[in-house]
Amino acid sequence: MSDRIRVLHADDDPDLAEVTRSFLEREDERIDVETVPNATEGLERIEAGGFDCVVSDHDMPGPNGIEFLQRVRERDPDLPFILYTGKGSETVASEAISAGVTDYLQKGGGTEQYEILANRIADAVMKRRAEREAERTRTHLRAITDNSMDAIVTIDEESTVQFANPAVERLFGYAPDELEGESLTKLMPDRKSAEHTAALERYVSGGDPKTDWSAVEFPGRHRDGHEVPLSISFGEFEEDGERRFVGIIRDVTERERHRAFLERSNDIVMALDADGTFQYVSPSAESLLGFESAELLGENAFAYVHPDDRDRVREGFRKSVTGDTENPTIEHRLERADGDYLWVESVGSNRLDDRGIDGYVINTRDVSDRKRREEKLARLREWTRDLNYTRTAEETTQLAVDAASSIIGAELSGIHLVNDAGDALEPVALAESVPMFFDEQPSYDRGGPPGSRAALAWEAYRGDEPLAIDELSTSGRLDEATPAESLVLHPIEGHGLFVISASTANAFTDTDVLIAEILANHLEAALDRVDRETRLERLHDATRNLIRADSREAIAERVVDAAAEVLGFSVTTVRIHDEDAGGLVPVAVSEAVKGTLPEREVFTPDGGSLNWAAYEASEVRVYDDIETVDAVDNGTGLRSLMILPAGEYGTISIGETDPGVFDGTDVFLAKILATAAETAFQSEARTERLHRRSAELERQNDRLEEFASVVSHDLRNPLNVAQGRVELARDDCDSPHLDAAAGAHERMDGLIGDLLTLAREGERVSDTELVDLAAVVESCWLNVDTADATLAVETDLTLHADESRLQQLIENLMRNAVDHGGERVAVSVGSLAGGGGFFVADDGPGIPPDEREDVFDVGYSTSREGTGFGLRIVEQVATAHGWDVRVTDDPDLGGARFEVHGVDVAERAARNEGR
Secondary structure, rough: OOOOEEEEEEEOOHHHHHHHHHHHHHHHHOEEEEEEHHHHHHHHHHOOOOOOOEEEEEOOOOOOOOHHHHHHHHHHOOOOEEEEEOOOOOOHHHHHHHOOOEEEEEOOOOOOOOOHHHHHHHHHHHHHHHHHHHHHHHHHHHHHHHHOOOOOEEEOOOOHHHHHHHHHHHHHHHHHHHHHHHHHHHHHHHHHHHHHHHHHHHHHHHOOOOOOOEEEEEEEEEEEEEEEEEEEEEEEEOOOEEEEEEEEEEEEOHHHHHHHHHHHOOOOOEEEEEOOEEEEEOOHHHHHHHHHHHHHHHOOOHHHHHHHHHHHHHHHHHHHHHHHHHHHHHEEEEOOOOOOOOEHHHEEEEEEEOOOOOEEEEEEOOOOHHHHHHHHHHHHHHHHHHHHHOOOHHHHHHHHHHHHHHHHOOOOOOEEEEEOOEEEEEEEEEOHHHHOOOOOOOEOOOOOOOHHHHHHHHHHHHHHOOOOOOOHHHHHHOOOOOOOOEEEEEEEOOOEEEEEEEEOOOOOOHHHHHHHHHHHHHHHHHHHHHHHHHHHHHHHHHHHHHHHOOOHHHHHHHHHHHHHHHHHOOOOEEEEEOOOOEEEEEEEEEEEEHHHOOOOOOOOOOOOHHHHHHHHHHOOOOEEOOOOOOOOOOOOOOOOOEEOOOOOOOOEEEEEEEOOOOHHHHHHHHHHHHHHHHHHHHHOOOHHHHHHHHHHHHHHHHHHHHHHHHHHHHHHHHHHHHHHHHHHHHHOOOHHHHHHHHHHHHHHHHHHHHHHHHHHOOOOOOOOOOEEHHHHHHHHHHHHOOOOEEEEEEEEEEEEEEEHHHHHHHHHHHHHHHHHOOOOOOOEEEOOOOOOOEEEEOOOOOOOOOHHOOOOOOOOOOOOOOOOOOHHHHHHHHHHHHOEEEEEOOOOOEEEEEEOOOEHHHHHHHHHHOO
């Protein structure tokens, strides 16, 4: 088998895919990576075949990683598939496990991840290859040991025995394991050892290529010393690059004994002529098929083969007769005298040209038991495959019980799980027949008296191996009456007991016991998976509940509850880092903490606690037994300890009074809980900051409103009085001072108006409408005192805006142009290139580049009549809309040009609304 490992890597980031390929091929020279950008192309490449493993990202265009996995599993349930993603979550992990992922790995920083990924790939592929090779080996050995009546021995070039089947013990008196590793000369008389060694050396060196190694007559030596005349046929093959020789050894003494053996054999020995007509049939045909030998002589053998198998058997016979196939072995069905069919295995040997035989010899044996066994195993594969998709413990256990009843015939089976108190094995799934044999559902309390069913059940549950009893009534293991006779009790580690039972004695074959063991192992794995998925789902609900907590203390309390109720951890403490206290302060503890540990103290940097060390290092730390390290809680009864930092906010400490209780799943789920706690603390801190900011904004708005009220009432009223007094004074006298006072009042009125606008125009625009920019510009021009200025409008822009505030912006820009460009200034309004905004320009003196950053500041103005607030209002209106206003030179007019960018024009708005 080639060591090359072909990997298909699906990732929509080409740079990351290339880096991953380079690192994987560097980490393991056996790995050869081909990359695809998405799952669709990945499926096309997999259809072409040749890949040993699939590595896939999760978030990709088209089908995501889970959907890709599901489609791969539909095609190949066993192809290793590793989900390698940077956007993982507990939900993704759960879905991946449910879909049959081989492994799940999150992308991280650094290059160590590629070494881990390369190892996971190699392990998965090597495991799959080993399983396939083991299956082929088992099939090969089963074919040899189960089906051969002859002794079979395999040797190497040095004549060292590599394999011997059980038949050698019958022939030579040695068990197979006594011969393996020994020289084949151990089975020969001393006088023949040198002859055999020399002949083998000549053949191996190529010096004796014409030697016929079929049916070699050679004496053997039995263990007790007597010689056995043998007929040996040797064949050659290669294994792992080395030559091997396999010998089929047969005792050829006393031909009459051999003939008697044929007549008494359970196998049917037949001789056919070239046309397939029976020439000889051994007497065993009567016991297997119900036909006497004489009835079959002269009949065509193929007429007794099942119609569905006939063409295949006839073709095998033809190829053997013509020499295309040597000694074919064919499984088929033969008709019995009663009309039923019997599954047999026939091994043919062409002896048509052998003097004294002149026929085609077939050895046929009954393999119906083996076929039934294979059928059971095939059905078992279907049931165990279904176990991979169950969602609850009840569904899982009932499926396993139904499988035991259907495949094995164990009609009194049941599954009993340990209750929450740990003092009883209670039934969760029972076969349909159980109520007919038991008055009440069987349940087994711990501490039952010796000889009771409860005591036997708990003995099996606590054991490491299954307990099998063929006949309970005579075994002496049980004093209590029971309707069961055949019994197999298989412990399900961490869960309970699988009771496989039947009402008749000796009801289960070795195959049934093996099937029960396989089924129990798959049940245990399925229950582990269901438990893990259930905990993940409940943990997901609990983490969502954390986010809804309104304080750090509430978050901590919910973390403690989740650790106990979801993850099953009893001793839990949540600490929050408090700068005022100088360390990690306990804010929530479980009830078990209060009963197990002393009052919790603040852990400070110089306190030497394991908790602070994990927090400072920002890493999860797991201790199988704190009694082996220097810990604050030594001697308290606490043994197992896991400390998980929750970011900068604190730690979660989880403990148990037994050592070594945390497995990989516990750590994985606890990390998810710690991450959720950190997220909840972050959310709470962000919410608190928002609340403070909101309160500050409300206070600021109140001050602005108060300011606007003062400006609009307390300042404008006296100004109105002053303006009125000036007008009344004009009736009494004519003084140039009155004109100056009226001008000052007008300037003050403009200042008050702009201040009110500044105070109220900063609010963000929430409601907009479609506005025709040209129409708004024309309207604004009429509202502004433009003297002899001119306006050119070159835009058909329609945009989303608050029309009144847009008018404020444009009017202020027009006033700015007139104030700084003179009474005859030319003003132009148009659309920006690309249609993303508009501009207002003039042919005035423009704004120097070094002053353009200051023009929007409050109070900036180069005109004596200006208030210094106009351009500030322009910027506020633009910002309220989400626009950006900039100042530059106009390329055509030469003066100042104000550009408004980021405008939501009508066409763009339509596209946004259609999304």
